[in-house]
Amino acid sequence: xxxxxxxxxxxxxxxxxxxxxxxxxxxxxxxxxxxxxxxxxxxxxxxxxxxxxxxxxxxxxxxxxxxxxxxxxxxxxxxxxxxxxxxxxxxxxxxxxxxxxxxxxxxxxxxxxxxxxxxxxxxxxxxxxxxxxxxxxxxxxxxxxxxxxxxxxxxxxxxxxxxxxxxxxxxxxxxxxxxxxxxxxxxxxxxxxxxxxxxxxxxxxxxxxxxxxxxxxxxxxxxxxxxxxxxxxxxxxxxxxxxxxxxxxxxxxxxxxxxxxxxx
Numbered sequence: 001x002x003x004x005x006x007x008x009x010x011x012x013x014x015x016x017x018x019x020x021x022x023x024x025x026x027x028x029x030x031x032x033x034x035x036x037x038x039x040x041x042x043x044x045x046x047x048x049x050x051x052x053x054x055x056x057x058x059x060x061x062x063x064x065x066x067x068x069x070x071x072x073x074x075x076x077x078x079x080x081x082x083x084x085x086x087x088x089x090x091x092x093x094x095x096x097x098x099x100x101x102x103x104x105x106x107x108x109x110x111x112x113x114x115x116x117x118x119x120x121x122x123x124x125x126x127x128x129x130x131x132x133x134x135x136x137x138x139x140x141x142x143x144x145x146x147x148x149x150x151x152x153x154x155x156x157x158x159x160x161x162x163x164x165x166x167x168x169x170x171x172x173x174x175x176x177x178x179x180x181x182x183x184x185x186x187x188x189x190x191x192x193x194x195x196x197x198x199x200x201x202x203x204x205x206x207x208x209x210x211x212x213x214x215x216x217x218x219x220x221x222x223x224x225x226x227x228x229x230x231x232x233x234x235x236x237x238x239x240x241x242x243x244x245x246x247x248x249x250x251x252x253x254x255x256x257x258x259x260x261x262x263x264x
Contacts, residue, residue, distance in 0.1 A: 002123065002153065002156075003123075003149060003150070003153050005100075005104075005105040005119055005122055006101075008100075008119075008122035008123050008125075008126045009097045009100045009101055009122055010097070011126040011129075011130075011150060012051070012093055012096055012097060012100075012122070012125045012126045012129055013093045013094065013096075013097050015126065015129035015130050015133055016047070016051070016089055016090070016092075016093035016129055017090075017093075018133055019044070019047060019089065019129060019132065019133045019136055020086050020089050020090065022133065022136045022137055022140050022142050023040055023041075023044050023082075023085070023086070023089075023136060023140075024082065024086055025140065025142075026040055026136075026139070026140040027040070028040050028041035028044075028080075028082060028085070029041065030139050030140065031139065032135050032136070032138075032139040033138060033139060034134075034135045034138055034139075034236070034237045035132075035135050040136060040139055040140065041080060041085065043132060043135055043136055043139075044076075044085055044089060044136070045075070045076040045080075045085070046132070047089070047128070047129060047132050048076060048085075048088055048089045048092040048093075049068070049071070049074045049075065049076065049092075050125065050128055051092040051093055051095065051096040051125060051129075052071050052072070052073055052074050052092045052095065052096070053066065053068060053071050053074060054096055054121045054124070054125050055092070055095045055096040055098075055099040055100075056070075056071045056072075056099075057109055057110060057111075057121060058096075058099040058100055058103050058107065058109050058118050058121055059099045059102075059103075061103070061107060061108060061109055062109060062110040063108075063110050064110055065110060065112070073088070073091075073092070076088060093129075096125060100118055100121065100122045103118040104118065105117060105118055105119040105122070106118070106119070109121060111124075113161065113164050114164055123153075123157060124157070126150070127150075127153070127154040127157050127158075130146055130150060130151075130154055131154070131235050131237065133146075134146075134231075134232055134235070134237045135237060138237065138238075144228055144232065145228055146228050146231070148190070148192075148193050148197055148199065148227055149197075151190075151199075151227045151228055151230075151231045152190075152193075152197065152198070152199050152227065154231055154235075155188065155201060155230070155231055155234060156214075158234065158235065159201070159203070159212050162210075162261060163210075163212075166209045166210065172260060172261075172262075172263055173209070173260050173261070174260075175256055175259065175260045176205055176209065176210055176256065176257065176260050177206075177207055177208070177209060178256075179207065181205045181253060181256065182205065182206050182207050183205070183206070184205050184219070184220035184221075184250065184253050185202060185203055185204040185205055185219035185220055185221075185253075186201075186202075186203040186205075186219050186220070186221055186222075186223065186253060186254055186257055187200070187201070187202055187203075187216075187217060187218065187219040187221070187222040187223070188200060188201040188203075188222075188223050188230055188234065189216070189222055189223070189224045189230075190225070190226065190227035190230055191224055191225055191226060192226045192227060193227055198214050199214075199227050200214060200215060200216045201213070201214055201215070202214075202215045202216075202217045202219060203219070203257070204219075205253070219249070220249050220250040220253045221247060221248065221249040221250045221251060221252075221253045221254045222246075222247070222248040222249055223240065223245060223246075223247055223254060224245060224246040224247075224248065225244055225245030225246060226244070226245075229242075229244045229245050230245060233245055233258075234258075236258055236261075236262060240254060240255070240258070
């Protein structure tokens with residue numbers, strides 16, 4: 001079940017505040033191991049640019065993709081000082097939240113997915129910011145933490161995005177259809193949440209693709225650990241052999257999944 005629309009509107013700002021705190025305490029030139037083409041400053045500009053782009057899509061009720069160069073302020077502040085970058089990130093998050101709230105969840109807005117509503121962008125930008133905050137925290141040596149309901153919804157959303165890619169015949173997912181994987185699956189199990197949180201997932205692999213649901217069930221491989229760490233492994237922000245999680249069973253099945261979904 002999705003979080004309320006207002007929660008997504010607020011969460012993008014809250015996650016940006018946490019990202020800003022990490023970036024303020026670090027050298028902007030620090031490389032980001034989980035996004036090796038970027039340093040922290042470039043990561044922050046990516047996030048803030050995405051916020052402004054999504055805000056412009058929602059503001060204009062776009063019916064097609066907007067070119068990035070048409071979005072005011074997309075490329076970041078200049079000069080890119082730490083103080084200017086901090087203010088620019090805050091302004092972009094505030095702009096995004098304001099446009100989302102003004103539009104409402106059901107406003108028709110172009111997206112690259114099936115859902116063509118402002119609700120898509122509220123959820124997407126909230127989780128985009130969560131995951132890139134994990135990147136920044138890892139680069140800066142800051143312990144990453146996130147509310148359980150937000151982390152669980154981020155896993156749901158990623159699985160839904162992969163389902164969309166699967167329906168579109170994305171060739172990157174073809175390794176998941178290998179005959180030797182048919183009938184196997186992956187169980188994700190958060191060990192630090194109460195049972196009523198439902199923070200467990202079963203991903204079933206078959207010759208025609210994968211299916212998933214929230215469920216406690218046995219599978220070929222289980223990924224167990226604190227929910228924030230399960231989220232990071234699933235988004236390839238933390239190696240499965242980091243020691244922070246357990247991988248039980250056929251680790252190769254999980255490795256195949258992570259390799260096939262590495263474009264996200």
